[in-house]
Amino acid sequence: MQEYFVNLGIPQDIFNYVVMPLLIFMARVMDVSINTLRIMFVLNGKKKIAPILGFFEAMIWLLAIGQIFQNINNPMSYVAYAGGFAMGTFVGMTIEEKLALGRVLVRVITPSPMPELIEYMKDRNFRFTSVGAEGRYGKVNLLFTVMKREDLQHYIEKVKTLNDKAFYTIESVKRVSEDELNVMEDRPRFTTKVWSRLRK
Secondary structure (H helix, E strand, C coil): CHHHHHHCCCCHHHHHHHHHHHHHHHHHHHHHHHHHHHHHHHHCCCCCHHHHHHHHHHHHHHHHHHHHHHCCCCHHHHHHHHHHHHHHHHHHHHHHHHHCCCEEEEEEEECCCCHHHHHHHHHCCCEEEEEEEEECCEEEEEEEEEEEHHHHHHHHHHHHHHCCCCEEEEEEECCCCCHHHCCCCCCCCHHHHHHHHHCC
8 A cells, every 4th residue: 555655756755744644534433433423233133234234333443453453653544543533433423313213212201291282292193102100209101112213302302392390201213013113123224324414
């Protein structure tokens, strides 16, 4: 690789302290971003996609670490490696948030039932369960629902609008009992969906 850039007329010092660290940085951003997405798919039970991402993640990592060993006396390589890891974590989390893949379990606890919220959920065909429960200060109402992550923000905004003191918890869901509600199976043409979200 070094000979290729030198043949392009790039001075040796520029290659060692600018080009090579930049390549290492970009490689780390890519493999850490892929790692973040791979973990997301593993948690969602996607056995076909996760290994493919793992293959490319490992290959890119080997290329990056190989270049560091070839430039082991260059401190900029270490800075680029660490910086790429940090940036890759940020990029991976950003992509994951944009994709909003999978489903979440939301629990909403209020002192009394919220009929407006139940009507809101019925209008949008959310599946839910509302039960009475006992809290620290007496009777409470507990509302369970499983929804797509892309619907979560609007749902929480609705909850806060109806009761700004409502207590709620959110958990990721790996799989649900009905096949048509599998956390990812209701997303045909996955690559088209990913591309359209990344373009926003």
